Amino acid sequence: MDVQIFGVKKSAETRKALRFFAERRTRTHFVDLQERAASRGELTRFAQKFGVQALVDESSRRYAELGLRTARYGDDRWLEILVTEPLLLKMPLVRHGNALTIGAAEATWKSWLAT
Numbered sequence: 001m002d003v004q005i006f007g008v009k010k011s012a013e014t015r016k017a018l019r020f021f022a023e024r025r026t027r028t029h030f031v032d033l034q035e036r037a038a039s040r041g042e043l044t045r046f047a048q049k050f051g052v053q054a055l056v057d058e059s060s061r062r063y064a065e066l067g068l069r070t071a072r073y074g075d076d077r078w079l080e081i082l083v084t085e086p087l088l089l090k091m092p093l094v095r096h097g098n099a100l101t102i103g104a105a106e107a108t109w110k111s112w113l114a115t
Helices: 012-023 040-050 061-065 075-084 106-114
Strands: 002-007 027-032 093-096 099-102
Touching: 002 012, 012 027, 012 106, 040 075, 040 099, 099 106
Parallel strands: 002 027
Antiparallel strands: 002 093, 093 099
16 A cells, blocks of 8 residues: 655644554655645645645645735636645645545545555
């Protein structure tokens, strides 16, 4: 079983996801978004399932720094912003094949391991 985790090392939720899979000896591929941003295609995959607004972390410091509290953008514009500003994403983004989660979703991850 291979799991791909998108996040940043400073994020507690990302570290929790990495620890969850490491404790269960599951092979993971970690993509540090500060070193390499997620591609637009990868973000589109998450946006198609959850919606673009589910990807945006409105409580993040970067969201406030950029003054996005009053922004009214369409989905395409938000995807462009998220590609260039990965710290606006809710983390971690976890992918196992076609199964996706946003944030810490241990119940879902456990179901992946059970199958």
